[in-house]
Amino acid sequence: MSLLIPLLIVAHVVPAVFWVGSTAVLARMGPAGTSLQLRGPQTGASAVAIVFGLILWFLMHSGEPGKAEYVLGAGGLCALLAFAVQQGVAWRSLRAGRSNGAGRFAAAQRLSAVLLVLALISMVIFRYV
Numbered sequence: 001m002s003l004l005i006p007l008l009i010v011a012h013v014v015p016a017v018f019w020v021g022s023t024a025v026l027a028r029m030g031p032a033g034t035s036l037q038l039r040g041p042q043t044g045a046s047a048v049a050i051v052f053g054l055i056l057w058f059l060m061h062s063g064e065p066g067k068a069e070y071v072l073g074a075g076g077l078c079a080l081l082a083f084a085v086q087q088g089v090a091w092r093s094l095r096a097g098r099s100n101g102a103g104r105f106a107a108a109q110r111l112s113a114v115l116l117v118l119a120l121i122s123m124v125i126f127r128y129v
């Protein structure tokens, strides 16, 4: 059996799990969670998960789409949206001088957490639809 695909899946899933987990922690803790210094690790893990997810998509699902690809694609879109919300709203809202930055940070991490749970569900079930 070729090792390439299992290795790519590991390179995708391990950072993705950290991404979901760290988002859940920040959604729960809000701005108090910034003391955990998760910005770099969360951004890095999300970028690696996305890059390997896209590689897997092009290697294994880029042909004629079936039900599985629609489910997987919906999950991928949820994850991309979560990335945009985290990078474009959550972390930015903590810049000094932003009014209600703390509230925005917590709300954006909560929205991202919901989107990432939807992404995780889609990735886990797509083979069985």
Ligand code: HEM
Residues within 6 Å of the ligand: 009, 012, 013, 016, 017, 019, 020, 049, 050, 052, 053, 054, 056, 057, 058, 060, 061, 072, 075, 076, 077, 079, 080, 116, 119, 120, 123, 124, 127
């Ligand atoms: C833009 C973001 C993402 C893209 C493009 C993407 C893409 C993919 C693709 C194409 C596969 C299928 C590989 C195969 O056919 O075996 C996959 C599997 C998987 N993805 Fe993602 N993914 C993304 C985000 C996530 C996130 C946020 C999670 C959350 C933990 C996740 C968890 C998983 C898991 C657990 C599998 C393995 C499913 C299995 O083998 O049964 N992915 N992903």
